[in-house]
Every structure is written in C-alpha cells, then in structure tokens.
Amino acid sequence: MRIYWVSVFVFLSGCGSAYISPAVQEVAKADAKSVAVTVVPLTSQVAKQANLSPYTPKGLPRAFYQLTKIPNQISAAVTSLDPATAPEARPKRAELRVPPKLKPAPYRIGVADVLLLATPTAASTVDQLSGLLAAQNKRQGYTVQDDGAIAIPDVGRVSVGGLTLDEAEAEVFKALVKNQISPTFSIEIAEFNSQRVTVGGAVAKPTLAPITLKPLHLGEALQLAGGISAKDQDYTTIRIYRDGKLYSIPLTAFLAKGSLQNIRLKDRDSVYVDTTFDLNRAQSYFAEQIQLMTLKSAARTQALTRLQGEISIAQGRSTELRQNFTARAALDALPRDYVYLTGEVTNQGRFTLPFSRRAMLADAIYSQAGIPTNSGNVSQIYILRGNRKGDEVTAYQLDARNIANMMLATRMELRPNDIIFVAEQPVTKWNRTLTQMGPLVQAAVAKFR
Template identity: 50%
Template structure:
C-alpha cells in the first residue's frame, strides 16, 4: 500500500497537481515562530501588549447641554426693590441714666451780649446800647474759649456759668480801670445741641438752652412722628457710645432729659406702605416669572433643537465616512477553516476578544476544521525581534478552553488561523488528483 501512495505522490508531483495545505510551523521548521499555548497565565501576558482602541468623535458623547443652567440664564429674575416687612416683636425698653440738673455752662460758639452803661444824652445812651447789640459777632466764644472785648482783651469764659462769667468779666474790667457796671446774657446757644432724625416730619438740630430740654420737646420741634402705624415706632437714643431705646407708645410714661451731643432716631420697624409695596412687587415678579419662563422655555427648545441638529449632522457625517472606509480603522483577519475568509473591525472605545471576532464571522467550519489547531498570529512589538511571529495556540478540542477565547484580547493586524483536519487535507488532495490522473491516462492511450 505504501508503494502505491508513493507512486501516486510521484505521479501527482509530475502532473503538477499536488495539494498544498497552509499550516503553522513550529520552531524547528521556522526559528522566527514561537508557538505559545493559551492558558490563563499566557492570556494575561498576551493582553499586556499595549493598545488603545480608537475612540468615537466627541459628537457621540456630547449632549444638548445643562438644561437647568440654560434656563437659569434665560429666565433670570431682577433683584427685588423692596425687602419683606415682618411685624417686630416686643421692643426691650432701655432708658438712659438721668441727667443731673446743673446750671448751663458757656461753650465754644455761644454768642454773649454785654450791656454797659454809657454816659451822655439819652440819644447817645440809646445809640451805645444799639452799638453793643450790633457787635454780637465780636462776643462769640472763640475756639480757645475766650471772647475779645475792646480795651480789655481776651477773657476766658468757656466752661463757666453766667454767674462765673460775670465775675470774671468784672475782675478784668476793674483791672483795666473801666467802669465794671454791665450785664451779660447769652444771645445764641450754639455749643450744646441735640440732633433728631428718622420718621419725623422735619429732622433738625435743637439747641440746649438755660432751661432743660426733654425728649418730648425735641419731637415737637421736629414736627412730630410721621408713621402709618405708630404702634411699631421705636425711639432710639445714642449717648456716649451707648444705645438706649423705648417704644413710642411708652414715651408719655417717662420724662427723659437730654444732654449735649445726644442723637435721637425715630425708627419704624414696620412700614405699612413698604409692606404693601413689597407684596405688590411680589405679585408683579410672579407674573414676570411666569412670562419669562415661557419665553425661556421657547428659547431653550430652539437652542436644544439647534444643538441636536448639529450633533446629528456630525454623527451622520462620521457614519458616512465609516461606510465609505474613509476613516482609519483597526482590523483583525480570519483565515483557514473559517466560515468566511474576512476581516473583523475592532470596535470603537472598547477591547474585542478572540471569541468576538471568531463568532461574529460565523465561527469555524465544523466539517473540515481542526478544533485543536486554532491560532492567533501576532507580530512581535519588540524592535529587536521584528521578524518574530508569536502564535498563541488555542486547543479547543477541550471545549472548556473556549473560555480563554472570551478573555484573549485582540490587537490590530492579528490573524486568526484555523487549521484543517488531516482527513480533510487527504480528501482535498485526492479530489484534486483524480482529474489529473484521468487526463494523464487518456493522453497516454491516445498517444
């Protein structure tokens, strides 16, 4: 039998009809080929080869934007002009300490009038009196606390009562050998004042004179309190860095004497008109909010439609380029006893496995493929070993090894090769040789 096969081989070789089957050579046949069985450990080594899958353009990940932020920008409301008015609670009464009843002391800025007796006729005396009255500016207490009197000089009277000032002037007149007959009075009180403001008709500054000044009097001088609801009016008194207060309704119960530099403010904790204006404004703001939301929604829908149209156009353009094979792609090639000799596109944005490519193209031909001879052929990435080919060998005769196919990641330009069964190789050789033998025999008989 063996001589017959040998003779048949010689005949086929002579006829040029010998069948040649592709296979993966071992290291003994080709030193540049390394065959590595696929195991759980070798799969991890194979997957360690660096590879970054190609990414889809940004248009596939973009959305129409933050709807809430866009709506907030287009529907922004104006700032309110009025603040909400809340009815205050009970105001704590804090009264100032009582002011001692001391005589008035002349101060800087006060204007004093000196009346002196003049000799001569009645007309001359009257003229002298009028002249003295017209010289008030000359008797204004200066910054140094003195007044300047002709023929007498400067006399210090600031900080003195009227009696003390009269005694000091008498002494200076005697020293100047001038008739010490005179009278002194204060014409203008400018050194001691009290200010009042807030919810009063006429905010003003009231002077403190020889008679005591009380809080009720200052309110009267300012024209009284002006407030729609007097139950919520508070009088605040600032004195020597301290704040005192009491409700307006309790003012008749107290007699508060004021002193120099007191500051009074009539405070309306609740303003009825402002409260009404606030609620009116809130109604207007609600109406504006409703209309602005409708307008913002329309603008938002228009902008979303425009953005969506742009994104859809970008995506459609990219998909058309992919269909026309006009964009770079990564491929894996399938060869041998597979359902279809083809190339498999590596997907965008993720890794693909041997199982993905193998079964996407229909898998192996069950009648002719050798399940124990499935290879992933990969060129070496080491520049020093550029000619080396690594053949990752999957022995699928043991069906459990197909699990390794689901873990084995593919790289660009990998070749998946499935070898044929030995019987398939023999059948193909026979089917190819028989027509050649018949042709050879006929030719011999003819000749």
Template identity: 50%
Template sequence: MAFISVLASAGCGVLYQSPEVKEREDGSPVTVVPLTSAEVSRANSSPYTPRALPAVFYAAAGAGSSQPGLGALPAEPYLPSTTPKQQTFRPLPDTLPEPYKIGVGDVLLLATKSSGSTVEQLSGLLAAQNQRQGYTVRDDGSIAIPEVGPVQLSGLTVQEAEDRLFQVLVQNQIDPSFSLEMAEFHSKKVAVGGAVKSATLVPITLNKLTLSAALTSAGGVSVRDKEFAVVRVYRDGNLYEMPVSMYLDRQDLQDKVLLNGDAVFVDTSYDLDRAVEFYKSKIDIISLRTDARESTLTALETEVALQRNSLEERRDLFELRTKLGAEKHDYVYLTGEVENQARFQLPYQQHATLADVLYSEGGFDTTTGDPSQIYVLRSDDQSDNLAAITAYHLDARNPANMIIATKLEMRPNDVVFIEEQQITKWSRALQQLFPSLLRTAETSVLGAL
C-alpha cells in the first residue's frame, strides 16, 4: 500500500485517502472504546426520551371530543367499574406428600380367610361387615370389631393399622390371617369452587392429589377470559395465587400437591362478555326512557363517523408535514461501507438499537466493509468540551458479538461508520492509480514524438 501511495504521489500527485477513525486535525480527542456489556450499559445510561407521537394518534373515535362543530356524543350508559386487576403470582410451595393416614369417616375393608375356623371365629364380623363393605372409622378414631371390641386406627398408615390389628387379633386368640384395604376416603378433602363447571369436595386418597386433578374433578376451569382469571389456593391462613394463563402453560404448577383442608377457588375479576351484555342492557334502558332507541344509535354512529374523519384528517396532516420536513425528528447517520449512505429516523416512543439501524438499511457490504471495524461515533454532550467524541468500537468478526448491537441504544446524531477492508483499500487505490499512470505515460510518449 505504501508503494502504491508513493507511485500515486509521484505519478499524478494524487494520494488515495481511506476514511478511518482517528484524532481530528484540530486536535479534538476521539476516544475509541471497545463495546462490552459494561460499556453498553454506560452508553445507554445517557439521558434520552424518544419523541412522542401527537395526541391525535391516541384518540379513538367515539371517545368524546371537544372539537368545534362536532357536537357532543349522546349520553353513555353506565359501565361497571370493575377493571382487570394486576395479577400476582405466588405459587404453592412444593411439598412432599406423606403416606395416607386413616381418619374419621374412612371406610376400611377387612378380608379374612374363608376357612371354617376363621369364619366361625369371625362370623359376627363377616355377617355384619361383608354387607356394608367394610368398617367406618368412628368419631373416636376406632372401628368396632365384633367379639374384639373397638380398635384405634385413626392417625395410622395402612401398614401401621395392619400391625395394630394383627396384635389385637392375636391377643384375642383369633387367626390373624387377614388383609386390610381402604374402601372409601372421607376424612381428608380439598374444596374446589369458583369459576369451575361444578363446585365439589375432592377426597385425598392413597395417591397424591395434584392441583390439576382437583380442578379436573370439578369439571375444569370455566371462564371466558382466561387472561383475567386466577387460581387461588387458601392453605393454613395463607393465600397463594397463580394466573390461569400461566397455570395452563406450566406443568410444574399443574403438578402442585394439595393437602387436607386446602381450598381451591378460580376467580375472575373481569368478564368481557358480561360487560358487553351489561352495556347492551343499559342502552335498552336509556332507549325505553327516551323512546328513541333507533335515533340514539343513529346519532351515536353519526357522531363516531364525524370524529373518525376528524382524526384521520389530523393524522394525514401530520404525515404530510413529516414528508415535507416541517416536523422535527431525531436521526442517526450511516456512513462508510454501508449499503446506503443514509440517515435513519429514530422511532417514536421507543429506543432503536445499533442492530435496528444496520439491518433496517440493509446492513453493511461484507465484500468491502471490515466487520472488525464497526463504530458508533457519539458527541460527549455531558462534558464541558462539546468537541469530545467517543467512538464505540464493535468487532463483529464473530457474529455472536452482534448480540451487543441489539443492546446498544442509539442517540440523536449518532454516526454509524464502517471501515474498508484492507483488500478494498488496495483495490480502490489501484483503480485510481493505473489510469493516472497510463495518462502520464501517454503524455510522455506524445511529448517525445
């Protein structure tokens, strides 16, 4: 390159100039800062509030207007004040289910051998209980076995109850060959209500009872607008809340284990269809009072059309002023090896990133641009020296670094600059050099003749 520069200087007095980020001729500093996560955070901390769209872009036809000539809207019916409340997320804590313990009201099935001696010894038991399909645990926590008496089983697991019965039968000299099963579960329940198809009490059995299983037993969640519904679980004086939309998307919430005494309630604070029906009923009431339902609705439609036309006219006027440059905007400027030397208008009410600027304008030319030399030049307006410039340097040879470009927020008057590749500099220098040398040689030859 130095050789070409010398030839160019000697041959035609022209030296190819390649733009690059460096200190300016007047000595004003240009600080090059490699873009890292920390530097992105620092750069983004500079104050900037995106421009807001005119209020006309937020107005809706039919929302009321004070514009001259439009008149007032007909009186609106009363609407319910209930609005969607901010949903909180406080999931049930994870619990390890304990082995089922027998309780009052549970029904146990006691089965013995069918041998004659056993039948004779437990004839009263078999005659009485085989018809009832087992023993019901009484209020005192015991079951009454004929010829044996009450046996306390409440609070015991099935295995512990079998051990207790074995001891009692042996003590009463009865053949202890038996099996014990849980026939019915009544002592432990979970209440399910609210916006479900059928409120119910769901018993807890030998298997763990999950939140999903409990709601399924109640017929499932029955709400029109799931985004406003919440699954609430009351447990030991604590309230746990899970938005229905989140509950339906997450298996871990559906698999939460319920405990005895839990109360599950599906609640919705806002129902869109109900609100619409309410609105219609109020319209009917107003119409009955004024006996002019058709004229009221016609007046409403006419007024809405007038307001809509007014809004569209003002919006069109703003867009026309924008095209003619009568509205002030914030811009970022692209230069160097980009697809188009252009300016990028920063959007209204949101921040644009370096990636937005690059790719909305077609990115940079990878055949001529150097991906390791991408710069964002920004004037340091916070310092006393307004001429100071910070050059945020992005090395995008590794495409993973482009993630940083999606995080760096743009500021008004930023300049995005991409340097040439070395081979591009050589190519352009040679393109300018050879025609000049040929012209010089031709001039020399003609002069010699």
C-alpha cells in the first residue's frame, strides 16, 4: 500500500511534464528552434510608442462614399431651360437717401438775371438820369452779362455778379456817386434766370424751375412741373442729382413726411421722377411669357424624366457594387487584415480588423465574449507582435488584476497578424492535469487492491 502512495506522489510531482500548456517565455536570442521574445509590460507610454508603428487600414470601395452624379448631357439640358415660373419682375423699393440739408443763404445775382432800377419822378432827377428813366418807363431792365456786369447809361458798367441784392445796391450807389448822379434809387430783380432746377421724368410737364429770393423746395418744384403722373406710387422714386451724387426718395415716403417735401433745392439740382415698374407694360410682358412658359414646361418635364432615369441607373450601379462587395466580404473572398485570439478567451478564433479605422485590443477581446475569469489569468494578457524579418517577437503584457488597467486595452492599437494570448490560471492547469490523469489513477488504484 505504501508503494502505491509513493507511486501516486511521484506521478503527481511530474504532472508538469505530463501536461504541457502554452505560455509566454522570454528568449534572449533567436536560434534555429525559436525566435527572440521580449516581454514588455504594457503602460500608457508603451502603448503610445507602439501605436506609432505605420499602419493604414484597408478602405471601403468608392461606391460607399460617392454620391450619384448627374449626367452632363441631361444636366445641360435642364439648365438650358428657363425657370418653370417667371421670377418676380417687380424691383426692390428704393432706399431712402436724403441730400444733406442746405444752410440758409441770401440769393446771389448771376448771369442772365434782369435787374430793374427805379428812381423818383422829380424833374431834376429826370434831367440827370434821362437814360435810366427811359429804361424804366419802357419796363426794360438791365441784364447781367456773362462777365457779371450790367451796363447803365451815363454810368457805365457795374459788376454785380455773385453779389446779394444789398451788395449790388451798394455797388450801384458807388457808381452813381462817382459819376455825380443823385444816388436816389431802388434796385430789384425783375427776372430770375441764373439759378434753375431741372424737373423731369413722370411729371405732367417737365420744366426748369427758377430759384428766386424765396427758397425753392422739392414739393414746390414738382408742382411747377404739373405734379407727379406715375400710376403706381409704391414703385415710384424721386431722384435728386446734386454735385455728382444721386439721392433717392420713395414717393410713398415723400407723401407721408412733410420734411421730405420741404427739402431745399439749389442751383443745378436735377429732380427726376423715376417709375421703375410700369404695370401696363408688365401685364403685356407677362401675357407674352405665359405661352412661352407653357411650351418650355413640356420640354422641362421630358428633360427631368430623362434625368430621373439616368439617376436611377447610376444609383442602381452603386447599389450593385456595394452588394457585390458585401457578398465577397461575407464569403471571405477579399484580402483582409486579421488578428488571432488564443489561450484563455471565451472563443478562440480570428478577429477581422475593420475598414477605414484602427481597432483596439479591447475590440478584439470583447468581440469574442471577453476573458473567463475562472480560467484566464488576467495578469498575463499578451499581444504578440513580430518584426518584419520574423526573428523577433515583442510580447506586450497587460496586467489587469487592477481592473483600471483595462483602460490600456482601449488605447493599444492592433496591427495585422498580432496574436492575443491569455495565459491560464495556475489552479486551472492543476485541475486539467487531474482531470486528464484521473482514469489512469483509478486504474492504478484498482490494480493494487
């Protein structure tokens, strides 16, 4: 009986040789029978360094990214047609742009103005100013000539151009005194011809409105032209051209605000009433366009039908390419990148690296239902990665006894042909040894009985 127990003890002591399980063992130098193996504990810095190795994931075919292109001929046929509905022909309403306000200033005499001199009718005065009185009795004034002067008989030329009425009266006074003529007289402007404002456009009677001693306002200038004759007030604009700049006042705003009617005008201003939209003319135009649009609508429908057909064909071709690719992938008929899982994982097998992105260690482990903790040694989770020559292997070891270290599994990238290996628990190795050797022990016990 003692011999029996000694035999059993010797037998169990050698079970490590009887049951051989895979394990990662560090090998310093490669030889004919093995490759060099370097075990590197996986840390955050090690993961970053390992992820720097070059790798470009395989991409999906263009059919998965391309949008359906519209054929050039059909596209040209559609764009050559006019819109199915005419765009709004009414223009936008003009922006209110008011000219700067003028400072009050007296009237200044200019070229072509007519001045009238009046004197007392006493006999002595008549004898002295016979020429002047003759002009007055005939109601003839003195026209300001192009040099700005007027010619008074027996007095000569007096420059009054650019002067106010008071300044002109002082100049005539000096001239009379100089010629020893009684300076008893009055002066006034009989005709205002030097300063004018042009009024035109949609008015009853285009005219030249003179500027007199009384300031000329916009409303008065339009009244002198017979008023505005535009039919559509909403799209009528009063435009003022002054000193090289154009100002605009919508008619609706002009009628609503008295301040706009009282805009003061100055010499050489141009006022134009602009009717940018003519209802009668637009009605005739639209009547002509209705028939044209009816004919073009039929051509548009045909072009769109052809276009839809071309698009359907293009979409069908893209769908067919995608379906063919998917079928080939399901049949494993495409070149793919793989990672292999072995050891104490729930399901040993092959993990396919995804298209167009990089997979992590956690992706591969948990795609195969993870690691069974009753048999897998979570302190020895390895990624075995060989070099290009195939004579060296780096074993990145993840110790997940502290479950927080599993975060590293979400940061460690995989590369094609990596091998993920999980070692077994020590107790698991003993359990499997006893399980496999159990029948032999029972046979030995039965023999010694």
